[in-house]
Amino acid sequence: MPRRSYSFIVNGDDPAQRHHDEDKARMLWLKENKGRLASVCQGIVSVMQDSQRLPLVEKQAAGLQAALGIPFLVTANLSDANAQAISLLQNTAAGSTD
Helix, strand or coil, X not given: CCCCCCCEEEEECCHHHCCHHHHHHHHHHHXXXXXXXXXXXXXXXXXXXXXXXXXXXXXXXXXXXXXXXXXXXXXXXXXXXXXXXXXXXXXXXXXXXX
């Protein structure tokens, strides 16, 4: 976790490609560090290429967004994920007073 305040986006991989233990460890870390994470991370964008699972993962993302206090978005491909990440960073930059 950065000690200084830098705006950044976490652009995650397809959850279907991770092992259950990885997800469990990731969720535990997010819960334990959600305050610090929300102070520097502008959002988490994940890719879900399985179109049948996408609606379920989007629903889960909405719950994570509420729990973490930062945008948690899911897209169908990396190109869309990158576009979402750029948009989040641009919105943050537009709202900053620097």
